[in-house]
Amino acid sequence: MGKKHIIETNQEELAKEQEKIDKAVNKEVKVKSAVSGTQGGKIYISSSYNNTILTLTNSKGQVLAWKSAGSVGFKGTKKSTSFAASRVAETIANACKKIGVVDRIEVLVKGIGAGRESAVRTLIAQGLNVVSIKDVTPIPHNGCRQKKVRRV
Numbered sequence: 001m002g003k004k005h006i007i008e009t010n011q012e013e014l015a016k017e018q019e020k021i022d023k024a025v026n027k028e029v030k031v032k033s034a035v036s037g038t039q040g041g042k043i044y045i046s047s048s049y050n051n052t053i054l055t056l057t058n059s060k061g062q063v064l065a066w067k068s069a070g071s072v073g074f075k076g077t078k079k080s081t082s083f084a085a086s087r088v089a090e091t092i093a094n095a096c097k098k099i100g101v102v103d104r105i106e107v108l109v110k111g112i113g114a115g116r117e118s119a120v121r122t123l124i125a126q127g128l129n130v131v132s133i134k135d136v137t138p139i140p141h142n143g144c145r146q147k148k149v150r151r152v
Contacts, residue, residue, distance in 0.1 A: 040104030040131070043092060043123065045085075047113030052085040054092045054119065058101065065095040069115075085115025086122040093126035107133045 041064065044055040055066040067088050069079035078084055096102055105128045109116050124130050 040106070040129075041096070041101040042106045042108060043096075045089075045107065045109045045111075045116065045119050047085065047109070047111035047115045047119070049080055049113055051079045052088055052113060052115035052119060054088050056092055056095060056099075056101065064099055064101065065092065067091045067095075080114055082114045082118035085113075085119040088115075089119040089122035090126060093123055093128055096128060102128055104129055104131045106131055108136050109133065110136050110138075112137065 040059060042057045042059070042061075044057070046053040046055075051069050053066065053068040056064045058064055069084035069088050072084065072087050072091060074081075074084040074087075096105070105123070107120055107123065107130055109120065120130075120133060
């Protein structure tokens with residue numbers, strides 16, 4: 001067996017550790033204060049052919065949490081499935097419950113992917129009080145201005 005090292009802590013090291021703890025506590029307080037004045041929040045569902053991203057915000061629009069199918073653990077073509085979207089919705093619902101934003105939730109859906117409906121259904125099944133569901137997918141109306149006719 002080797003030598004046993006005895007760790008001696010200096011006052012400076014103790015002060016640094018205390019600062020780290022204080023910073024962590026301040027972050028938690030900021031998150032609580034961002035939520036405290038609100039009655040509910042909004043969940044933005046962005047569903048594309050390749051991925052599904054859910055963002056939780058408070059009523060002012062400040063982001064509290066976000067998750068995507070890739071961050072939950074799906075890779076490649078499995079990220080675009082409805083099963084992956086439901087798993088992402090479960091993790092966001094758990095974050096809502098942990099933060100305390102479950103009173104009134106507005107859901108805004110954007111995109112044309114496979115995970116649109118399954119994400120909304122999972123949010124409702126998790127016990128969140130969904131007040132409204134809006135589709136905010138951008139739709140082109142006549143598009144850009146066309147080029148002039150070529151004259152010869």
